[in-house]
Amino acid sequence: MTETLPLIIECNELSEHLEDANIVVIDLCKKESWLQAHIPGAVHIEYPQIIHVEKPVMGLLPEPAGFAAVLASLGVNNDSHIIAYDDEGGGKASRLLWTLEAYGFTNYSLLNGGLIAWANEGWPLSKDIITPEQGNITFEGTLSAAVSKRDAVLSSLEEDTVQLLDARSGAEFCGEKKFAARGGHIPGAINYDWMDLMAATRNGRLQDKADLQAAFTDRGFKQENQIICYCHTHHRSALSFIALKSLGYNNISGYPGSWSDWGNASDTPVEA
Numbered sequence: 700m701t702e703t704l705p706l707i708i709e710c711n712e713l714s715e716h717l718e719d720a721n722i723v724v725i726d727l728c729k730k731e732s733w734l735q736a737h738i739p740g741a742v743h744i745e746y747p748q749i750i751h752v753e754k755p756v757m758g759l760l761p762e763p764a765g766f767a768a769v770l771a772s773l774g775v776n777n778d779s780h781i782i783a784y785d786d787e788g789g790g791k792a793s794r795l796l797w798t799l800e801a802y803g804f805t806n807y808s809l810l811n812g813g814l815i816a817w818a819n820e821g822w823p824l825s826k827d828i829i830t831p832e833q834g835n836i837t838f839e840g841t842l843s844a845a846v847s848k849r850d851a852v853l854s855s856l857e858e859d860t861v862q863l864l865d866a867r868s869g870a871e872f873c874g875e876k877k878f879a880a881r882g883g884h885i886p887g888a889i890n891y892d893w894m895d896l897m898a899a900t901r902n903g904r905l906q907d908k909a910d911l912q913a914a915f916t917d918r919g920f921k922q923e924n925q926i927i928c929y930c931h932t933h934h935r936s937a938l939s940f941i942a943l944k945s946l947g948y949n950n951i952s953g954y955p956g957s958w959s960d961w962g963n964a965s966d967t968p969v970e971a
Contacts, residue, residue: 704780707905707945708808710817713738713782723775723831725783727791728814738784738810738817739825742773746791749798750932755879757959758794758932760846763802763838774831777804784810784817788903790893793937797953800845802838809941815903845940847927847952849960853967856886861925863888864943866936867958874971878931879962883971885929889918893935896942905942912946925950929957 704716716722717740724741726733733743748769751759775781781799783792789809796807810817818824847855855861865872865888872890874882884890895914898906905911920926926943930936933953943951954960961967 704782704808706808706941707811708782709811710820710822713810713817714822716782719780721776721779723773723779723781723834725773725781725792725795726814727783727785727795732786732814734826734828736818736824736826738814739823739827740829741784741825742829742831744769744773744795746794749795755959755963756956758934758956759960760798760801760842760955763840766798766802767836767838770836771834772831773834775834775836777836779806779834779836781807782810783807784813786814786903788815788894788897789813789905789938789941790935793941794934797845797933797937797940801842801953801955803841803843804836804838812902812904816901819902844950845952847954849954849956849964849967852885852927852929852954852961855925855927856968858925860923861927862920864920864926864928864936864939865890866893866928866930866939868892868894871931871958877962879958880965881962881969883962883969884958885961886968886970888929888970889920891915891918891939893930893938896938905945908946911942915943915946915948920948922948923950925952927952927954929954929961931958933957 726741785791870876928936928939
């Protein structure tokens with residue numbers, strides 16, 4: 700049995716566990732990138748397989764049985780430990796991990812820096828495609844506290860102990876860029892662009908913990924509060940969720956659909 704692995708795992712740590720029987724490394728890069736080069740033994744998921752779309756609302760939760768079937772086809776069991784990565788800074792990989800937690804599965808890690816760090820720092824790459832044995836993972840379908848849907852967000856707006864983290868760009872936050880029927884942000888939300896979570900000189904990694912904690916604190920986020928993370932679809936803000944979790948924030952959730960849900964509704968309050 701693999702030792703307990705950290706939520707944010709480094710390349711050298713992953714290299715020591717690639718052969719562990721219960722480790723499943725999942726690549727969320729584009730398929731053509733995965734075919735060209737991936738971490739040895741990694742299996743691949745296309746991003747649309749881990750979300751559900753009801754246009755104009757994007758980024759909803761996938762149906763649990765179908766999501767479990769996708770994972771089982773990759774060899775994931777109920778006692779597996781999933782390590783996810785991508786090549787875009789961790790948004791897609793974090794969305795997979797958040798979705799796992801939404802359905803009560805918490806044996807997971809994010810590869811810090813993903814394929815960018817792994818390749819740039821000389822760790823081995825492979826083109827081999829493995830055919831894993833069928834897994835047996837199942838989900839009951841009951842959503843965990845990691846999920847906050849629109850009604851929950853609406854009811855939280857008058858709560859002093861609930862904070863909203865908007866991970867979109869500043870232009871989206873203030874309504875200069877609009878990708879839904881309405882632009883702007885949820886009233887009271889605090890803007891923390893997901894790109895600012897990453898350190899410019901660390902091969903796509905998150906900032907170190909001290910700097911990351913200082914950044915959240917400077918923006919007014921409090922450990923004792925509930926923090927609801929959103930962006931346009933809860934893709935970018937999934938990385939915010941994982942970053943907060945890595946710092947010990949325990950009462951955090953994500954809003955599936957995010958602004959594509961809120962901004963396309965006709966009866967939700969909006970600030971710009």
